[in-house]
Amino acid sequence: MRSTIARTSLLFSLCLFSSVSLAATTDGLFGGVNEYSYNTEATPNDMHDTHGHGTPGSEYDDGSGGDRYDINYLGFDISGGQFQFGAVGGSILTTPHLGIDSGDIDKRPLYLGDIAINVTDHGADYQDPTQNGGMSNEWDYAVRILTMAADSFTFSVLTAADPQWLGLDIYGREAAGKDGHHTDTFRMENGEAIGGQVFTGKITADSDGSDGDDDYVLEGSFDLSLLSLFNEETGGRIITYLTMSCANDEAIVVGDVSPVPLPSAVWLFGSALIGFIGVSRRTRV
16 A cells, blocks of 8 residues: 555656746746746836837837846746746846946946845736836845856845835936936845845856847746745736846836646646545555
């Protein structure tokens, strides 16, 4: 009987594992705009036009200051109990840069901000922190990049009881409009790493080694349970936001995530397991 249960349990585990395989591949390679279920190219996120640059209807190539400051794509997925995220853009994704001396700002290091995450109800309203300002304390979590290597990076997921975010306006301009370059949601100031955990993600630098191109890829994943405000049984709206210290570009993704059902295979093989146990007991009697 024990061997029968053990074999059946193994089969159940294998089927469960295969039924919750991840949707996106967080391997540092861009699999196209549909790799992530929720992304900047999909409705309702496909009308970004940061500071009046780029092509309306697409997030691609709409940053100012050159390709190195582009954030062309941001996406996230929820699958297999993991929250997966990916970004594509200029070398600002992987290295700091000196700012351009344009007369109203001295050259200074420019950095990528935290990936801000807000968990709320389905259909809840939101604002663009780069264009509209405000609501920075409503961003519940931050993905903080800690270190960068040639093909990988480390990061933690931060939160706080009352999140306080650093806003930046290094050009000293009005927040709204084409010349804004202003953000209220750059870095969570009082966040602590959840559980002290540090994760490793993948990056791919541009193949020709030029920092003037905008096809760098940054991808990572972490356990969905770290976003404790998200209820898998009811679903909800998850909003992600990313910019840089000069706010030359941004990316916002709004995703109405459906409840996460237990895969049908789990119920099927769970019932089979119970049935096998029942049969084994009956046969033994």
